[in-house]
Amino acid sequence: MTQPKTDPRILRTRKLIMDSFMELSGEKEFKDITVKDITTEAMINRATFYYHFEDIYDLLEKVLSEVLLVNLDCEFYKNEKLNEEVIVSIFMAITNFQKSLSNRCHRGYEDTIARIIREQLEIVFYKLLCNQHPTKDEQSLKVTAVMLSWGIYGASVEWRRSGKKVSPEEYIKLAIPFLI
Amino acid sequence: MTQPKTDPRILRTRKLIMDSFMELSGEKEFKDITVKDITTEAMINRATFYYHFEDIYDLLEKVLSEVLLVNLDCEFYKNEKLNEEVIVSIFMAITNFQKSLSNRCHRGYEDTIARIIREQLEIVFYKLLCNQHPTKDEQSLKVTAVMLSWGIYGASVEWRRSGKKVSPEEYIKLAIPFLI
DNA sequence: TTCAATATGTTGTATAAACGACAAATTTGA
DNA sequence: TCAAATTTGTCGTTTATACAACATATTGAA
Numbered sequence: 001m002t003q004p005k006t007d008p009r010i011l012r013t014r015k016l017i018m019d020s021f022m023e024l025s026g027e028k029e030f031k032d033i034t035v036k037d038i039t040t041e042a043m044i045n046r047a048t049f050y051y052h053f054e055d056i057y058d059l060l061e062k063v064l065s066e067v068l069l070v071n072l073d074c075e076f077y078k079n080e081k082l083n084e085e086v087i088v089s090i091f092m093a094i095t096n097f098q099k100s101l102s103n104r105c106h107r108g109y110e111d112t113i114a115r116i117i118r119e120q121l122e123i124v125f126y127k128l129l130c131n132q133h134p135t136k137d138e139q140s141l142k143v144t145a146v147m148l149s150w151g152i153y154g155a156s157v158e159w160r161r162s163g164k165k166v167s168p169e170e171y172i173k174l175a176i177p178f179l180i
Numbered sequence: 181m182t183q184p185k186t187d188p189r190i191l192r193t194r195k196l197i198m199d200s201f202m203e204l205s206g207e208k209e210f211k212d213i214t215v216k217d218i219t220t221e222a223m224i225n226r227a228t229f230y231y232h233f234e235d236i237y238d239l240l241e242k243v244l245s246e247v248l249l250v251n252l253d254c255e256f257y258k259n260e261k262l263n264e265e266v267i268v269s270i271f272m273a274i275t276n277f278q279k280s281l282s283n284r285c286h287r288g289y290e291d292t293i294a295r296i297i298r299e300q301l302e303i304v305f306y307k308l309l310c311n312q313h314p315t316k317d318e319q320s321l322k323v324t325a326v327m328l329s330w331g332i333y334g335a336s337v338e339w340r341r342s343g344k345k346v347s348p349e350e351y352i353k354l355a356i357p358f359l360i
Numbered sequence: 361t362t363c364a365a366t367a368t369g370t371t372g373t374a375t376a377a378a379c380g381a382c383a384a385a386t387t388t389g390a
Numbered sequence: 391t392c393a394a395a396t397t398t399g400t401c402g403t404t405t406a407t408a409c410a411a412c413a414t415a416t417t418g419a420a
Contacts, residue, residue, distance in 0.1 A: 009377065009406050012223040034367060043192040045408045050369065189376050189407065214397065225378045230399065 014052055016042040018063050022104070029105040030060065060109070064101075064116045071097045072124060082128045084176050087152070090124065091172040094156045114153065121149035148179075194232055196222040198243050202284070209285040210240065240289070244281075244296045251277045252304060262308045264356050267332070270304065271352040274336045294333065301329035328359075 020041035024033050035056055039046045053059045071093040080086055094117060106113060126145035133141065152172075159171045200221035204213050215236055219226045233239045251273040260266055274297060286293060306325035313321065332352075339351045 007378070007406065008223060008225065013407080015223070035369090036367070043188060043195070045188065046368090047370080047409075048407055051406075055368080187376065187408070193377080215399090216397075226398090227379080227400080228377050231377075235398080 010052070013042075013044055013048060016044060017049060017052065017059065018066065021059055021063055022067075025104040025106065027105075029107060030109055057112075060106075060112065061116060064113060065120055067100070068093070068097050068117060068120050071100075072120070074124065077124065077128060077131075079131060080128060081132045082125070084173070086128065087176060087179065088169055088172055090121070091152060091156065092168050094121070094152065095159065095168045098156065098160070118149050118153045121152055122146055125149055151179075190232070193222075193224055193228060196224060197229060197232060197239065198246065201239055201243055202247075205284045205286065207285075209287060210289055237292075240286075240292065241296055244293060245300055247280070248273070248277050248297060248300050251280075252300070254304065254307075257304065257308060257311075259311060260308060261312045262305070264353070266308065267356060267359065268349055268352055270301070271332060271336065272348050274301075274332065275339065275348045278336065278340070298329050298333045301332055302326055305329055331359075 017038060020038050021033070024037055024041060033056065035046055035049050038056075038059075039049050053062065072090065073093070076089070077086065097117070101113065122145050125148045126141060129136075129141040129144055155172060155175065156168075159168060197218060200218050201213070204217055204221060213236070215226055215229050218236075218239075219229050229239075233242065252270065253273070256269070257266065277297070281293065302325050305328045306321060309316075309321040309324055335352060335355065336348075339348060
């Protein structure tokens with residue numbers, strides 16, 4: 001139940017690294033950011049970086065996941081069903097997240113970003129489905145979560161591609177009757 | 181010549197503490213800020229605070245000194261004489277510093293702040309005098325620095341009291357013919 | 361291409377920071 | 391005014407971070 005709470009130094013150092021990375025990715029391309037840049041900005045030793053992250057791609061992955069999770073506001077979904085309100089708010093979280101990314105320089109990593117978004121969505125949908133259908137078998141719920149995650153992500157891609165003529169709410173609501 | 185450069189953790193922790201203190205002093209009165217408040221904001225342990233500072237007054241002193249020194253831009257004075265330009269820039273540094281303090285909540289500590297400003301000024305003037313009169317004896321230069329520091333500080337008090345009718349440059353220039 | 365410079369990861373050892381417990385002082389509010 | 395709660399300041403032990411040295415990529419300019 002109560003995990004052996006992590007050392008505050010770890011939380012602080014990770015925050016310093018992640019904040020520095022976000023700062024730098026607002027200034028230059030991801031491919032031009034080095035570990036040295038990050039650790040200098042964060043005022044930590046380069047070796048300490050490797051204590052917390054595999055490499056710079058691992059950092060990208062964890063930063064994006066965390067930012068996306070904040071956008072998703074997962075606390076809100078505790079004991080929540082997969083209703084219209086939840087789907088709309090998830091869809092808006094994704095579009096907001098992608099909007100915030102457009103200020104950053106991650107060109108050439110669109111695939112990685114897409115994968116991260118989809119993986120996080122799958123986790124969220126799986127939790128929601130477990131709430132709603134506690135008796136159903138695990139495999140069915142997992143496959144459903146996969147499909148929903150691809151579906152919602154794809155919808156966000158198409159919405160942007162279509163020139164954002166309608167609001168994200170309106171757009172996703174068009175599909176909801178067929179989903180639930 | 182080359183001092184055994186301080187551990188980066190020390191620099192980082194001091195910065196975290198000082199930044200947090202400045203942040204908090206923009207939110208509430210100095211007397212209402214506790215060591216716990218600061219260390220929570222800075223994400224460091226309370227014991228670590230005492231590793232770096234005697235107490236909260238020591239922190240106030242060091243923060244103000246540092247902010248003032250940044251305003252004074254001491255690097256600029258290296259090998260500089262005590263000419264009109266330098267005096268004007270010192271005077272403006274003080275008035276700017278006091279202006280930036282007015283956004284913070286240090287009511288009841290005006291005397292402490294005044295003392296800190298004067299002490300820093302004394303150091304700066306002493307250095308300048310040493311540049312200008314390397315042959316003169318130490319005691320004379322020290323007393324002169326004391327008088328100049330009180331004088332300039334007093335001028336800043338009177339300038340503000342007079343309603344700031346003239347710009348700080350104009351105000352201090354009135355006295356310069358009698359100083360150099 | 362070549363080669364110098366820079367970046368990446370990895371180690372063992374030294375040190376700053378976290379923890380938690382403590383007594384003493386100060387603040388609060390009943 | 392008194393008692394409870396909070397804050398302050400200190401100490402010994404454990405742990406994360408700094409350092410410096412290293413071999414190995416990767417980059418970039420001649």
